[in-house]
Each structure stands twice: as structure tokens, then as C-alpha cells.
Amino acid sequence: MTSALWLTGDAESDQLLSDDPFALLVGMLLDQQYPMEAAFAGPRKIRDRMGTLDPRAIADADPDAFVTMATTPPAIHRYGRSMAGRVQAVARAVVDDYDGDVTRIWTTPGAAGEAPTGAEVLARLEALPGFGTQKAQIFLALLGKQRGVTPAGWREAAGHYGDEGSFRSIADVTSADAMAKVREFKKAQKAAAKQAGTKQAGTKQAAAKA
Incomplete structure (x- = not known):
């Protein structure tokens, strides 16, 4: 069993991130040009304002209404308007490509019909809207180091972010x-x-x- 996350310092926000893999993915998406703990507090703001963090509800939400929600103080991000679009885009990708279940990114069998490798999970993360190679590697490292998601070769696929004992990214934040x-x-x-x-x-x- 994986332990509870400590990414924001706020007990309720961290509990949401621990319980909801999609919340964790959205937090990673928002972790850009913004303090780490503020970025990962974003998913809770969305859930509290919408009443849900279901990918389908977010993907199907009216874009203008979603922007209003995202930019209402305290906003989900310094660049709340553009990030609102990215959150909806990644929610749409999770719905269309993984039937609304974000865990399928790392559980759907790979090309060989077996459990996906670290490289395959990385490629799926890189294909998500708003996720470049670095962000995908950091999220893969976060999954491996703190959520018990350890596909074969995950440390290598995550690059230096997968190094044990390092303090390079949010993947290494536990306190x-x-x-x-x-x-x-x-x-x-x-x-x-x-x-x-x-x-x-x-x-x-x-x-x-x-």
C-alpha cells in the first residue's frame, strides 16, 4: 500500500492527490511557471468549485464557464486562462483514449501484450496535451517513487528524475x-x-x- 502524499502541505489537498490519480495528473500539468505546492493545490480548487474532478465532467464543461471557474481568485494557476484549456484538453484525452480512467495510462498492456514498460508509459504521458518529455519523466518518477507504479525500466525512462536519493523535482517531495x-x-x-x-x-x- 502506498503512503499518503505530501506535495502541498495542505492535508485535504494532499489527500485528494493521494486518492485520485487524475488529480495527481492535473497537478503535474499545472506544475509549470508556478510554485510546486500551489500547482498541486489546483485540483482541489477545481473539485471544490465543480463538485467533481471526473474527467468526463471536466472535458464536457462549457469552456467559458470553466475558464471563469479556473480564474476566480484564488486562481488555479498564475496563467489560469491558458491552463484551464490545458486541463480540459488533458481530460478529453483521458476520456477518449483511456475511457476516463487515467490509471490505464500505466496499466494497459503494451505492444507485446504484457504489462507496459517504463518507456511505453513515458510515451503515453508525452502524448498527453501539455506534457513534454521533461514533465512526462517527472510524472513517471513520481509514480515510481511514491505511488508504487514501477513498470520495467521506469527509472531509466524517467532519466535523472528517477535517480534514487535525488532531490530534483516534485517526485522527490515528501516533506x-x-x-x-x-x-x-x-x-x-x-x-x-x-x-x-x-x-x-x-x-x-x-x-x-x-
Whole structure:
């Protein structure tokens, strides 16, 4: 049995994420240009306002009404309007491709007719609206590290996000202390990228003057 998640610090929001795999998927979708715990609190806001988090209800909701719901303070995201469209799009994909059951993404047999591999689950996640490779790898790592979903080769498919003992992403957040460690890692990554960009720009300028 998997343990309860700690992703937001709010007991009710975390319980929803623990109980509802679609809520967890939506939280991952919203985890972009927004604090992690705020992104993963988004599914609870949707459920509380709509009275449900059923993928069919979300997919079939009037787009304008859904945007209004999503952008009503406190909004589900900094970019509530665009994210509302993405949430409805991913709900539609879950309904159309997996009969409304998000767990089928990682339980439907693979090409060999057996349990899907980590690479196959990753490919299915990448095919979802709003999910690029990085987001798909992080979600696969989250499933493997905290939800007991461990298809063959999942760590390899998740890349460094699947590394044991790392603090790279939301997949490694199990407490406030772990959240702080992940934030420090992200901060260091951004600083390194900025420094590399500055160095590259300086090299180009020097070459132009030569």
C-alpha cells in the first residue's frame, strides 16, 4: 500500500492527490511557471468549485464557464486562462483514449501484450496535451517513487528524475524539508544555466571583435 502524499502541505489537498490519480495528473500539468505546492493545490480548487474532478465532467464543461471557474481568485494557476484549456484538453484525452480512467495510462498492456514498460508509459504521458518529455519523466518518477507504479525500466525512462536519493523535482517531495531541497536544486540549476549563457555570450562577443 502506498503512503499518503505530501506535495502541498495542505492535508485535504494532499489527500485528494493521494486518492485520485487524475488529480495527481492535473497537478503535474499545472506544475509549470508556478510554485510546486500551489500547482498541486489546483485540483482541489477545481473539485471544490465543480463538485467533481471526473474527467468526463471536466472535458464536457462549457469552456467559458470553466475558464471563469479556473480564474476566480484564488486562481488555479498564475496563467489560469491558458491552463484551464490545458486541463480540459488533458481530460478529453483521458476520456477518449483511456475511457476516463487515467490509471490505464500505466496499466494497459503494451505492444507485446504484457504489462507496459517504463518507456511505453513515458510515451503515453508525452502524448498527453501539455506534457513534454521533461514533465512526462517527472510524472513517471513520481509514480515510481511514491505511488508504487514501477513498470520495467521506469527509472531509466524517467532519466535523472528517477535517480534514487535525488532531490530534483516534485517526485522527490515528501516533506517540507524535501521541498526546500528540491527548490535549492532548481535554484542552482537556474544559476548554472544563467552563468553558462553569460559565458557563451561573452565568447561570441570576443569572437566578433577578433
